[in-house]
Amino acid sequence: MRKFRYAAALLAAKLSVIALKLTKRNGTNFPGLLAIKICPDFLAHIGKPEKIVGITGTNGKTTVSNLLVDALEAKGISVLNNRLGSNIHFGIATSLLRGANLFGKSRYEMAVLEIDERATPKILPYIKPEYMLVTNLFRDSIKRNAHTEYIAGILNANIPKETKLILNADDLISARLCSENERVYFGITKMDSDRTESINLINDITLCPICSHKLKYEYLRYHHIGKAYCSHCGFKAPEYDYFGSNVDFEKMTIDIGDADERVNYKFISDGIHNIYNMVSCVAVLKELGIGYRESKELLKKVKIVGSRYSKELCGDVFVANQMAKENNALGSSRAFDYVAGQKGDKELVLMMNCLGDEKTWSENTSWLYDCDFEYLNDQSIKRIIVTGPRGKDYHLRLLLAGVPEEKIIWVKSEIDAPDKLEYTKGESIFIFYGTDSIALGERVLAKTKDIARKRRVQ
């Protein structure tokens, strides 16, 4: 009965793949959803590549997955991935299905699967990754993820015992996952910009996990990311197996390696969170047997997906889009910190509204008060346009962050935001949008670029 059910699911889902191809709707999870509806343990039966790398964590999992897939493909390895679909069980089932022949046998050597932390109970009982990278764990969507203890509990309960973990030693929350699993750690050694006390609103681990006394930091980078120790019981963060060092923002370079060998890499992006993404990617590649010199060459050929960040000179100004995931205070704080730190004057458009919620409900805006809008209280930021359903909430939040009232302009509709910008020669304009507002964000971006170019012509 079980075999029959799987065969029926495979056939029906394969037919749906063909139907979707004909109707040019390749990006949906429907085939996987259909397969799991017919056969709930479809993921157990569908053929999988021999080697599977899982990527999970709060921030950076999409970026690292894309980097890894691109680097491995540049080496000529056929890599199954779920970048076209979602990172929950339906998306992964769809990807495995697309990568399998009519008999359900996988056509790929390797899989790199981005896995949503919350979805691991529906994925990891059936898929046992040989390696699992956990980028970090931070506070995320209040509705789904509650808090980091909750998500760490889910990962502890679901990551298979036989999976080798690749963990961020600078994140004391994810670094302590699944204590019995084999593991290696990555991190970045002390940087000039580090501090020892936090300036961020979110600090998801403040007490020693052993004795519950206040943690201290040899160096603290952002939020709880840094090298922690407890002066009360002697507990300290794990040592690095792979590490980045000598970060040079002028030359855009970093040394990455281990105790025996270090190679100088060019950054893919100069945001510190993206430097972590790069170090973690190099660590995974090394675990897969690809040495530093080779990974350096492979990573030269890849870049960060344009929907997350891109910058273009349009007329007299630079126009950039900056992904700042709605409901994710940490992601937006990182994006704000990064943009505020960029050279030159700036104008911003904030439109990270949770449009999915707004269709039916109303966005829970608690995350705005976990997010460091205070970074935007910076002299180089000349104007901030707040817009969309929660535009007035942004307005109030910015005021409470100390941003002068005269810098903030509210406009009801997102598409009208570019009309309110000044386009002052030499400045940069950043459009902040989230995953819910990508399509709308791209329209606003296009309009902004258009106006900027026309102003130059005039």
Add this chain to the structure above:
Amino acid sequence: MKIEILYPDLCDLYGEPANMKYILSAIKNAEVYETGIFEKPKFVSEDVNFIYLGSMTENSQKMVCEKLMPLRERLRELIDSGAVILATGNALEIFCDKIVCEDGSETSCLGFFHGTARPEMMKRHNSLFLGEFNLHEDAASVIGEEGMAKEVDSGNNEAQKIEIVGFKSQFGHILPSDEGDTWTPLFKRIRGVGIDGKKQDSHMGEGVRINNFMATYLLGPLLILNPPFTKYILNLLGEEGKLPYEDVAMEVYETRLREFKDPERGFFY
């Protein structure tokens, strides 16, 4: 005025620390104590005017209960003497009888009202809340007409109320057994669910009030979302100052009120 923020090193979820930053900006001459989990609370040895406790993780709930249990009588004394105490999110559960987890383990709580919290970790409840808060006449005059909703009750008396908007996001609910005996609901429920989490067949309001002790499952920046309610608390504390950016905050509040009153708007995620 003495104000104590209890355990901000643990009770800092969902942007809630912003509540105190907001209200403190409107209080003159506040002496603020931020008491860490390993420190002795100020209220033990001194009369404190206002105590705040925010949302925390489930493990932190156990630590907080352990710390507060020996101080139960002193807290009760403060409540009876009219000290203002505000607890938001799952800090409410610290004041019920106990928390019973899915594995059967129990955490004894302070028992200021009777009921058991039963978190279900794979069933997170998310909803919007629209409610009303009844005012004393003296407080009504301080808050002003802008933040007031008037309603004529069955006795033809004009009751004065504040409308409340908020968010719920939690693992458990409480079905209290002694409503009306020692406590009253903090907010009347208009839309959404009350303290028991029931969508139907329930008369329960939201939260618990005993004198000026106010505990609610509503979480996040509750005081920023509800300037009239914040002004009410200021009034209880004898303060009459303006809130920071009060005009903008009122505009945000009224926008959200209109949304939450829209019958087409879903309330349960």
